[in-house]
Structures are given as C-alpha cells and as structure tokens.
Amino acid sequence: MAQLWGGRFTKETDRLVYNFNASIGFDRRMYAQDIRGSKAHVDMLAKQKILTEAERDAITAGLDGILADVESGSLEITEEYEDIHSFVEANLIDRIGDVGKKLHTGRSRNDQVALDMKLYTRDEIDELQGLLKALLHVLHDLMKVHTETVMPGFTHLQKAQPITLAHHLGAYFEMFRRDYLRLRDIRRRMNECPLGAGALAGTTYPLDREYTAALLGFDRATANSMDSVSDRDYLIELLSAMSTVMMHLSRFSEEIIIWNTNEYRFVELDDAYSTGSSIMPQKKNPDIAELVRGKTGRVYGALMALLTAMKGLPLAYNKDMQEDKELVYDAIDTTKGCITLFTGMLNTMTFQKDVMEASAKGGFTNATDAADYLVKKGVPFRDAHGIVGALVLYCIEKNISLDQMTLEEYKAISPVFEQDVYEAIAMKTCVEKRLTKGAPGAEAMKAAIEENARWLSEIEGQQ
Ligand code: ARG
Numbered sequence: 001m002a003q004l005w006g007g008r009f010t011k012e013t014d015r016l017v018y019n020f021n022a023s024i025g026f027d028r029r030m031y032a033q034d035i036r037g038s039k040a041h042v043d044m045l046a047k048q049k050i051l052t053e054a055e056r057d058a059i060t061a062g063l064d065g066i067l068a069d070v071e072s073g074s075l076e077i078t079e080e081y082e083d084i085h086s087f088v089e090a091n092l093i094d095r096i097g098d099v100g101k102k103l104h105t106g107r108s109r110n111d112q113v114a115l116d117m118k119l120y121t122r123d124e125i126d127e128l129q130g131l132l133k134a135l136l137h138v139l140h141d142l143m144k145v146h147t148e149t150v151m152p153g154f155t156h157l158q159k160a161q162p163i164t165l166a167h168h169l170g171a172y173f174e175m176f177r178r179d180y181l182r183l184r185d186i187r188r189r190m191n192e193c194p195l196g197a198g199a200l201a202g203t204t205y206p207l208d209r210e211y212t213a214a215l216l217g218f219d220r221a222t223a224n225s226m227d228s229v230s231d232r233d234y235l236i237e238l239l240s241a242m243s244t245v246m247m248h249l250s251r252f253s254e255e256i257i258i259w260n261t262n263e264y265r266f267v268e269l270d271d272a273y274s275t276g277s278s279i280m281p282q283k284k285n286p287d288i289a290e291l292v293r294g295k296t297g298r299v300y301g302a303l304m305a306l307l308t309a310m311k312g313l314p315l316a317y318n319k320d321m322q323e324d325k326e327l328v329y330d331a332i333d334t335t336k337g338c339i340t341l342f343t344g345m346l347n348t349m350t351f352q353k354d355v356m357e358a359s360a361k362g363g364f365t366n367a368t369d370a371a372d373y374l375v376k377k378g379v380p381f382r383d384a385h386g387i388v389g390a391l392v393l394y395c396i397e398k399n400i401s402l403d404q405m406t407l408e409e410y411k412a413i414s415p416v417f418e419q420d421v422y423e424a425i426a427m428k429t430c431v432e433k434r435l436t437k438g439a440p441g442a443e444a445m446k447a448a449i450e451e452n453a454r455w456l457s458e459i460e461g462q463q
Pocket of ligand 1: 023027083109110113317319321322323325
C-alpha cells in the first residue's frame with residue numbers, strides 16, 4: 001500500500017478500505033496525461049523561481065524516464081499504488097531522490113486529477129471527431145453514387161413516398177454532422193486549465209496559472225478554484241453527446257437490421273461483417289448492427305450514473321467524483337468502437353437497387369403523385385384522394401401496382417386519366433419533381449451533396 005499521506009494516521013488502512021478507495025485499477029490509463037501535466041507544472045514553478053532550474057531539469061528528466069519505461073513495458077503500473085498520481089510521484093522519488101518530493105509544490109490531487117481528466121477527454125474528443133469524420137466521408141461517397149437509387153420512404157414503418165437512397169443517407173449525414181459539431185462545442189467550452197486551483201482555494205505560492213494553461217494547450221486558466229476542482233459538466237456534456245451519437249447509430253442499425261431481413265432484402269451485409277448460427281446453417285446474422293443498438297444502453301447508463309453521482313454534491317471536491325472515470329472511459333471506448341465498426345459495415349454493405357425500387361412501386365408510394373396528377377387536370381384534391389384510394393384498392397385486389405393497370409382500367413375508375421398518367425406516376429418522375437431544398441429530387445440532392453463536400457473540406461485539418 002503506497003500512499004501519499006499517512007503522517008496524521010496511527011493505524012494502517014484496512015486492506016478492504018484501501019482497495020475500495022483506490023483508483024489505480026482504472027486511472028492508470030491517464031499516465032501520459034499525468035506526466036504531461038506534472039512537467040508543465042514544474043516548468044511553471046521554475047519560471048516563478050519556486051523551484052530552481054536544476055530541480056526542474058532533474059524532475060523533468062525523471063518524469064520522462066517514467067514515461068519511457070511505462071511505454072516500453074519495463075515499468076509496470078501495479079495495484080500497489082493508490083492512484084496514478086501516487087504511482088508517478090513515488091517512482092519519481094525512487095529515481096531522483098529527495099528533489100522528487102518537490103513536484104507536488106503548490107498542487108493538490110484535486111486540481112491534478114481535474115487536469116488529467118481534461119487532458120484525457122480532450123484527446124478522446126479529437127479521436128471521436130476523427131471517427132465521425134470518417135463515417136461522414138463514407139456517407140458522402142455513398143450519397144454521390146445513389147442519387148438515382150429509388151426506394152420507399154417510410155412513416156410508421158409503412159411505405160409512404162418514393163425517395164432515393166442518397167436522400168435517406170443524407171438524413172444520417174445531418175445527424176452525424178450535428179454530433180461532430182456538438183463535440184467541437186464541448187471541446188471549446190471545456191478548454192480551460194484547472195491546474196493551480198489547489199485543493200479548492202488556490203495556493204499561497206505565486207503560480208502563473210495562465211502560463212501552465214498555455215503550455216498544455218488550453219485557451220486560459222479556469223476562473224474559480226472551487227469550480228475548477230468540482231466541475232464535471234464537460235464530462236456530462238460529453239456523455240450526452242456520445243449518447244446522441246449512439247442513438248443515431250442505433251436508429252441506423254435498426255434500419256439495417258430490417259433492410260437485411262429476407263422479407264426486405266434492401267441490403268446485403270458483407271461476409272466479413274456478418275456472423276453465422278451454430279445450429280442453423282442458412283443464417284447470416286447482422287450481429288454488428290445489433291451490438292451497436294444494444295451498446296447504446298450502456299452509454300445512456302453512464303450519462304444517468306454521472307448525473308446522479310453529481311446531483312447532491314456540496315462544493316468542492318468529494319470522493320464521489322472518482323466515479324466519473326470508469327463511466328467515461330467505458331462510454332468513450334464503447335462509442336469509438338461502435339462508430340468504427342459501423343463505418344466498416346456501411347462501407348462494405350451491398351445495396352440491392354432493384355429490390356428497393358420494386359418495393360417503392362409495390363407499396364403505392366406514388367399514390368400521392370397520382371392524386372396530384374388528377375389535381376393538375378382540374379379535379380379537387382379531396383376527390384382525387386378518393387379516386388386514387390379506389391385505384392389502390394383495385395390494385396390490392398388484383399395484386400398489381402399502379403403502373404401495371406391498363407388505361408381502360410384507369411378510365412373505368414375516372415375518365416380524367418389519359419396516357420400521360422404512366423409518366424406522371426413513374427418512380428423517377430415522382431422523385432425528380434421533389435425539388436424544394438432538402439427534398440430528394442436530383443437537383444436538390446446535387447445542391448445538398450455539393451454543400452456537404454464544401455463543409456467536409458472546410459473541416460479537414462480542423463478540430
Ligand atoms: N482518485 C481521485 C479521483 O479520481 C483523485 C483525487 C483524490 N483527491 C482526494 N482528495 N482524495 O477523484
């Protein structure tokens with residue numbers, strides 16, 4: 001049991017208490033951030049003449065040595081230490097002797113852990129944004145290919161009106177674009193450095209907090225030391241943003257699961273992204289999509305758990321806050337894994353264009369267009385609606401689609417129908433006439449795709 005405290009204690013900590021309290025089992029993943037923060041801290045201490053340059057150099061070299069040894073595997077982060085901060089400090093003292101004991105001057109583990117967690121999540125936000133960008137590129141490329149792939153658009157999961165696959169995918173492009181921008185907002189808002197807040201009330205040393213903040217790539221130092229050590233808002237925002245990403249992935253997964261059924265056959269998953277059954281040889285299951293859908297609950301759970309952990313906490317630091325780590329780590333790992341797998345699945349999936357188009361026809365998705373045709377010939381819309389309803393009923397009885405009716409059959413229901421009805425209700429016409437901004441018509445889609453391309457190149461190389 002290696003602890004940073006103990007001076008005022010007369011008894012050893014109970015082993016179970018020690019284990020219950022320790023966070024090394026999980027916060028070890030922040031070793032690089034912890035070392036980076038400590039190096040910036042001693043740089044600042046030396047600049048402020050709180051440490052000598054020689055002391056700074058010795059501590060920095062020691063910290064670099066720890067980092068190199070952890071990375072090469074020659075130094076193991078063991079459960080013997082209470083947390084990652086104790087591990088680094090104890091190792092530093094072992095390595096460089098008493099001068100290592102000066103590292104923690106003007107610092108508390110409260111501002112230290114607040115910093116480590118910010119450095120860690122900031123890196124992860126960058127990665128999440130990168131993964132979303134890759135997904136947006138796959139969607140964009142598919143949209144370009146499928147501007148003429150007609151499919152039914154659904155409401156209530158009932159076929160409604162014809163759209164194109166590009167249009168359907170375009171809806172997800174918007175969702176993931178918002179997710180990307182949400183992460184960018186969070187990153188900007190959280191980018192303030194808590195180091196120097198001390199335990200809660202700042203320190204009596206003449207620290208230059210803005211200097212440390214700049215060294216670590218923050219926009220500024222945080223404004224209030226109590227808030228600095230007890231703010232977990234940015235983690236809640238991140239969990240909320242990741243929950244929204246997962247919700248979008250889950251909706252899309254649900255559609256893919258439906259589209260991949262024998263009944264729909266709109267898509268076929270690549271063999272590399274499907275799984276089989278141990279008993280039913282014919283099966284090719286969409287396990288990846290199902291797992292993405294299933295894992296959504298985990299990320300929502302983390303959001304609820306952290307909100308609940310924070311809700312009754314008085315200022316400033318309380319140990320309850322240690323609970324943030326496993327929740328956030330797991331949610332980040334889960335979300336990153338899901339975006340990556342989903343992107344691969346989407347990129348390798350085959351879209352069955354003919355099946356999609358036949359489904360649009362078979363589902364009377366052009367019924368609204370047939371009614372609009374009559375309206376153009378002077379029939380009031382309400383009457384046109386009734387006439388087309390009768391057409392649909394007739395088709396259902398005969399098990400045919402609207403375009404398979406003969407002109408005589410049309411005329412028997414309404415004499416207004418002429419030969420040009422076939423052109424008016426052709427799937428291609430139905431889609432192409434929908435030209436308002438955001439609609440699936442070819443011109444409107446072209447504009448949307450151009451705008452997406454412009455935006456994708458704008459965010460290239462940006463956060
Ligand atoms: N492991 C702790 C956490 O994650 C670090 C801060 C400890 N501070 C304290 N006063 N016990 O929150």
